[in-house]
Amino acid sequence: MPAPRGPLGMRALTLVIIALAGLVAARYLGLDLAGVLPRDAGKAMAADLLGAALHPALDYETEVPPGTPAFGLKILAALWQTLLFAAAAMSIALPLGLALGILASDRFWTLRTQGTRPPSALQRTLQIAVRTLIALMRSLHELLWAVLFLAALGLNSAAAVISIAIPFAGTLAKVGSEMIDETTTQPPRALVGAGARPFTALFVGVLPAAAPDLLSYAFYRFECAIRSAAVLGFFGYPTIGLYVAQSFENYQLREVWTYLYALIALVVVVEAWSRGVRRRLS
Amino acid sequence: MEPRRAQEALVTPKQASTIEQLRASRERSPFLVVTAVLLFLVAAVAWMGPTFDLGDFASSRRADNLVRFLTVDAVPPVVRDAPSGEKLGAAFSWAAERLRSRYLAAAAATLAVAVVAAILAALFGAALAPFTARSIVGEASLPRRIVSRLSRFVCVLLRAIPEYMLAFLLGALLPSAAWACVLALAIHNGGILGRLYGETLENSDQRAAHAWFHSGAPRSTATVGALFPAVLPRFLTYFFYRLETCVRESTVLGMLGFVSLGHWIVQARAAGHYDDMLLAFAMGAFIVLTADLASWFARRAVRDAS
Amino acid sequence: MTREPRKTDSEPSRPPGGIGFGLQGATVRFSGKVALESLDLQLEPGAKVALIGPSGAGKTTLLRLLAGTAEPNEGDLRFTGGLSARDRLSCTGFIHQDHALVPVLRVLQNVLAGRLGRYGSLQGLRSVYFPSRESIEAVHRTLTRVGIGELLYQRTDRLSGGEQQRVAIARALYQEPRVLLCDEPVASLDPSRSRDVVQLLIELATESGATLVTSLHDERLAAQFFDRVIGLRSGRVVLDSTRDSAGEHPALSPAALEALFGLDALPGETP
Numbered sequence: 001m002p003a004p005r006g007p008l009g010m011r012a013l014t015l016v017i018i019a020l021a022g023l024v025a026a027r028y029l030g031l032d033l034a035g036v037l038p039r040d041a042g043k044a045m046a047a048d049l050l051g052a053a054l055h056p057a058l059d060y061e062t063e064v065p066p067g068t069p070a071f072g073l074k075i076l077a078a079l080w081q082t083l084l085f086a087a088a089a090m091s092i093a094l095p096l097g098l099a100l101g102i103l104a105s106d107r108f109w110t111l112r113t114q115g116t117r118p119p120s121a122l123q124r125t126l127q128i129a130v131r132t133l134i135a136l137m138r139s140l141h142e143l144l145w146a147v148l149f150l151a152a153l154g155l156n157s158a159a160a161v162i163s164i165a166i167p168f169a170g171t172l173a174k175v176g177s178e179m180i181d182e183t184t185t186q187p188p189r190a191l192v193g194a195g196a197r198p199f200t201a202l203f204v205g206v207l208p209a210a211a212p213d214l215l216s217y218a219f220y221r222f223e224c225a226i227r228s229a230a231v232l233g234f235f236g237y238p239t240i241g242l243y244v245a246q247s248f249e250n251y252q253l254r255e256v257w258t259y260l261y262a263l264i265a266l267v268v269v270v271e272a273w274s275r276g277v278r279r280r281l282s
Numbered sequence: 283m284e285p286r287r288a289q290e291a292l293v294t295p296k297q298a299s300t301i302e303q304l305r306a307s308r309e310r311s312p313f314l315v316v317t318a319v320l321l322f323l324v325a326a327v328a329w330m331g332p333t334f335d336l337g338d339f340a341s342s343r344r345a346d347n348l349v350r351f352l353t354v355d356a357v358p359p360v361v362r363d364a365p366s367g368e369k370l371g372a373a374f375s376w377a378a379e380r381l382r383s384r385y386l387a388a389a390a391a392t393l394a395v396a397v398v399a400a401i402l403a404a405l406f407g408a409a410l411a412p413f414t415a416r417s418i419v420g421e422a423s424l425p426r427r428i429v430s431r432l433s434r435f436v437c438v439l440l441r442a443i444p445e446y447m448l449a450f451l452l453g454a455l456l457p458s459a460a461w462a463c464v465l466a467l468a469i470h471n472g473g474i475l476g477r478l479y480g481e482t483l484e485n486s487d488q489r490a491a492h493a494w495f496h497s498g499a500p501r502s503t504a505t506v507g508a509l510f511p512a513v514l515p516r517f518l519t520y521f522f523y524r525l526e527t528c529v530r531e532s533t534v535l536g537m538l539g540f541v542s543l544g545h546w547i548v549q550a551r552a553a554g555h556y557d558d559m560l561l562a563f564a565m566g567a568f569i570v571l572t573a574d575l576a577s578w579f580a581r582r583a584v585r586d587a588s
Numbered sequence: 589m590t591r592e593p594r595k596t597d598s599e600p601s602r603p604p605g606g607i608g609f610g611l612q613g614a615t616v617r618f619s620g621k622v623a624l625e626s627l628d629l630q631l632e633p634g635a636k637v638a639l640i641g642p643s644g645a646g647k648t649t650l651l652r653l654l655a656g657t658a659e660p661n662e663g664d665l666r667f668t669g670g671l672s673a674r675d676r677l678s679c680t681g682f683i684h685q686d687h688a689l690v691p692v693l694r695v696l697q698n699v700l701a702g703r704l705g706r707y708g709s710l711q712g713l714r715s716v717y718f719p720s721r722e723s724i725e726a727v728h729r730t731l732t733r734v735g736i737g738e739l740l741y742q743r744t745d746r747l748s749g750g751e752q753q754r755v756a757i758a759r760a761l762y763q764e765p766r767v768l769l770c771d772e773p774v775a776s777l778d779p780s781r782s783r784d785v786v787q788l789l790i791e792l793a794t795e796s797g798a799t800l801v802t803s804l805h806d807e808r809l810a811a812q813f814f815d816r817v818i819g820l821r822s823g824r825v826v827l828d829s830t831r832d833s834a835g836e837h838p839a840l841s842p843a844a845l846e847a848l849f850g851l852d853a854l855p856g857e858t859p
Contacts (some may be wrong), residue, residue, distance in 0.1 A: 010587030011514055014580065022401040035458030036465070043456045045666035049455065056377065065489035079570075081333065086322065088328035135574070139567035143446065143534040147547060151556055152351040158339035161328075193657045194763060195678030195705020198714035204701050208692045222321075226443040244447060248454070256451075260443060267442035268435075269352065273317070280311045301728050301740065308694070308741035 052253035056261055074243070076264045076278060082239040082266070085157070085229035089164035090222050096165070096215070097172025103130040104177040107206055111188055111198040137170030144230050146235055160237050164228050168221055176214055183209040212281040213275040218272040230263055345579050354509075355556035376562055381481025383410060384546055385565045391542040393569060395460060395535065396528035399467030401526070404521045407475025412505055419491045421489065431474070439474025449535050459540035467531055471524045482516045483509060518584045522577040529573040533566040594843035606634035607671075607679070607766045607797035609654055616649050623649040625823040626663065631799060633668055636790060638810035639803040640827075641820035642849055647803035650786035650820065651769045654801060655680050666715075669766070678705025681760030681798075683770040687752045691745035695755050698744050699727045702762040703720075728759045734788065749776060753785070761792055768793050774809070782806070786813050807845055811837045820849040 038046040059071045069077070102108050109119040109127055119127070140148070145163035153159050188205030192198060233241025240263050247255040328334065338344070364372035410417055413433035417426070449466035457460045491508035495501060536544025543566050550558035609631040624646045631637060639647045644820035645854040652658035653665060656676050672680070681702070689698045697716050700723060704712045715723065731737045734754045739747065744755060753773065760768060770789060772780035786804075790813055804810045810817045817837060819827030827848055829839030
C-alpha cells in the first residue's frame with residue numbers, strides 16, 4: 001500500500017471519517033442547535049415536567065374508581081410484572097444463546113481435531129449456518145419482533161416474552177462464542193490428549209473457563225431485558241411502560257416521574273447486584 | 283482471595299486433614315447460590331404463574347391468526363392479483379417502488395440518527411471518563427474515589443431509562459423529533475460509554491501521562507494530552523460497538539413519530555398493510571446487518587493499526 | 589459445585605507396567621518445517637529417560653509422538669501392549685509445561701479429569717462433577733502423595749505456580765499411566781525445588797513401573813537422576829548416553845555437550 005501506515009495516521013483517518021459522517025448525518029436530519037431546546041407549547045410542558053420531577057406523586061393525582069389498588073401496590077405490581085417478563089425472556093435466551101454460542105465458536109469445531117486439521121466442509125457449513133441464524137435473530141430489534149408477533153398472533157404475553165428472547169439469545173450467542181474462543185486451548189487439548197471425549201472436554205475444559213465472563217455478561221443482559229420489558233408496556237403489556245404512557249397521556253406528570261423513579265430504582269438495584277456477582281465470579 | 287500458604291507442601295510436611303474438614307472449609311459463595319436460586323424462582327413463577335397464558339398462545343385462534351397473516355396479510359395485493367407466472371416479477375417491482383418512494387430515505391434517516399447519536403454519546407462518555415476512573419495520572423485519593431463512585435452512579439442513572447421511553451418524553455418537549463431520538467440515544471449510550479471509558483483510562487498505561495505531570499503539566503492537560511491518545515484505539519472500539527446498538531435502537535425510535543423506518547412500520551401496521559410492514563422490517567434488518575459488518579471492519583482496522 | 593459424594597461405582601484397575609516404544613525413521617513435519625528427521629530410537633518398557641537439547645530441537649514433538657497426539661509423516665512408531673488408540677491416550681500421562689489446568693475448577697475436579705479417557709461422554713461428566721466417595725478419596729491420596737493433600741477443594745487459579753504444577757502431576761498420576769511424559773517440568777523452578785520435582789517424578793514412575801520420558805533444559809539434573817539421557821538437535825539424536833556401572837554418564841562429556849548446545853552449526857545444518 002503506498003499510503004503511510006503509521007498507527008497515528010490510521011487513527012487520525014478513522015476520526016476524520018467519523019467526524020465527516022457525523023456532519024453529513026446532522027445536515028441530512030436538518031439538526032440545528034435551536035432544536036435542542038423546547039419551544040412554545042413544549043416550553044410550558046418542559047417546565048411542568050421538570051417541576052414534577054422534584055415532586056413525584058405519592059398517591060394518584062386524580063380521583064380513581066373504587067376498587068383500584070393503592071398507588072404503591074400498583075407500582076410494585078408493575079415492577080414485578082416487568083421483572084417477570086425479563087426473567088421469563090432470559091430463561092429462554094440463556095440456554096438457547098449458550099447452545100448457539102457453542103455451535104458458533106471455533107473452539108467447539110476444533111476440539112476433536114486438536115487444531116491439527118481444519119474442520120471439514122460440512123462442519124464449516126454448519127458453523128456458518130449457525131452464525132447466520134444468530135445474525136438474523138439479532139438483526140431485528142426486540143420491539144420489532146414484538147410488533148411482528150402482535151401482527152401475526154395478536155396480543156399475547158408469551159409472544160412478548162419470545163420477542164425479547166429471540167434477539168437476546170442471538171446477542172448472548174454472539175458474545176458467548178467470542179468468550180468461548182478466548183479461553184485457553186491447552187486444558188481441553190490436554191483432556192482430549194488423555195482420551196477424553198470432545199463433548200466432555202467441552203464441558204470440563206472449556207465452558208468452566210468461560211463461565212465467569214459468560215455469567216457476568218448474562219447478568220448485564222438481564223438488566224437490559226428489564227428495560228426492554230418496561231418498554232413493552234407501550235404496546236399494551238402490563239409492565240411499567242404501560243403506566244408511564246397512560247399517565248403521560250392524562251398529563252399526570254408527577255405520576256410519570258414516580259413510575260420512572262421506580263424503574264430507575266429497579267435498574268440500580270439490579271446493577272448493584274450484578275456488581276456483587278461480577279466481583280465474586282472473578 | 284484466599285490467604286496464600288506461606289510455604290509449599292514439599293518443604294513442610296502438612297498434617298493430614300480429613301476430606302470432610304477440607305470440604306467444610308472450601309471457598310464458597312452463598313451470595314451466588316442465593317442469586318441463582320432467586321433468579322430460578324422468579325423465572326419459574328413467571329412461567330407457572332398467571333402472567334403468561336400458554337394455553338392461549340398455543341390456541342387455534344392464534345394459529346388461525348398466524349395462517350391468515352402469512353397467506354393473506356403478508357402478501358402484497360399486486361402479487362396476489364398477478365397471474366401465477368408473474369408473481370415474482372410483480373413482487374420485485376412492488377418492492378422496488380416502495381424502496382424508492384419511502385424506505386431508502388427512511389433507512390438513511392435511521393442511520394443518520396444513529397451516527398450523530400453515537401458520536402454525541404462518545405463525546406459525552408469521554409467527558410465523563412476522567413470522573414468515573416478510579417485512579418488517574420497517579421491520583422487515587424479519597425475525594426477522587428468519592429467523585430468516581432458518584433459519577434459512576436450518575437452513569438447508571440443515565441442508562442436506567444430505556445432509550446424508547448426517553449425519546450417518548452423528549453419527543454413531547456422538543457420541536458425537533460430528530461433531536462429527541464438523537465438525544466435519547468446519546469444520553470443512554472453516553473452513560474454506558476462514560477463507565478467503559480473510565481475503566482479504560484484506569485487500566486491504561488499511564489506512564490507517558492505521569493511524565494507530563496511530573497514535568498509540570500496540570501493533571502487535566504496530562505490526561506487529555508498524553509492519556510487520551512494512548513487509549514484512543516479502545517475508545518474507538520467501544521464507539522463502534524455502541525454504534526451498532528444505536529443503529530438497532532434507531533430502527534424502532536421512528537415508531538414515536540419521526541420519519542424513519544419505525545414511522546413507516548407504525549403507519550403500515552395501523553393501516554393493516556402488513557406487506558409494507560414486513561418490507562420495512564427487511565430494510566431494518568438489512569441496515570442493522572450492514573452496520574454490524576461495517577463496524578466489524580472498522581474495529582479490525584483500528585486493532586491492526588494499534 | 590461439588591455435590592454429596594455417592595458411594596457406588598467401582599473403577600476399573602489398570603494392568604501395571606510400562607509401555608515400550610520403537611521408532612524407525614520417524615519424520616515429523618509441521619507446515620513444511622522438519623521437527624523430527626528420520627529418528628531411530630528404542631525405549632524399553634519402564635525406562636527412565638531424559639531428553640536434552642537446545643530449544644527447537646524437537647523434544648516436545650518427540651513427546652507428542654510418544655503421547656499419540658502427533659503422528660509421524662514418514663517412518664514408523666511401534667509400541668508394546670497392543671492398545672487401541674483411545675486406551676493408549678488414556679494410559680499416557682502428560683505433564684504440560686503450562687500445566688494445562690482448568691483455572692476455575694477446584695483441584696478435585698482437575699485431578700478427576702485425568703480419568704476421562706475411561707468413560708463415555710455423560711459418564712465422564714458425572715465422574716468429574718458428581719464424583720463417588722471412592723474417587724474423592726483416591727484423588728486425596730494422590731494429592732497427598734505429591735504433597736498437596738490439603739488443597740483438595742481449592743480453586744485451581746488461586747494456587748501458586750509450584751502448587752499448580754503438583755496438581756498437574758497429580759492429574760497425570762491419577763490416570764494410573766503406563767507412560768509418563770513431561771515437557772520441561774522444572775523450567776520455572778529454582779534449583780532445589782527442581783531436584784525435588786524430578787526426584788518425585790522418578791519415584792512415582794518407579795512405583796508404578798511406568799515408562800518416564802521427560803525433557804529437561806539442565807543436563808546436570810538429567811545426568812544425576814536418569815539412567816538414560818538422549819540429546820536432540822535439529823530433530824536428530826546427536827547423543828544417547830546410558831549410565832554405567834559406576835553410576836556415571838561417561839558419554840555426557842563437555843565436548844559432547846558443546847556439540848549438542850554449542851552455537852557452531854553441525855554438518856548439514858543450516859545455521
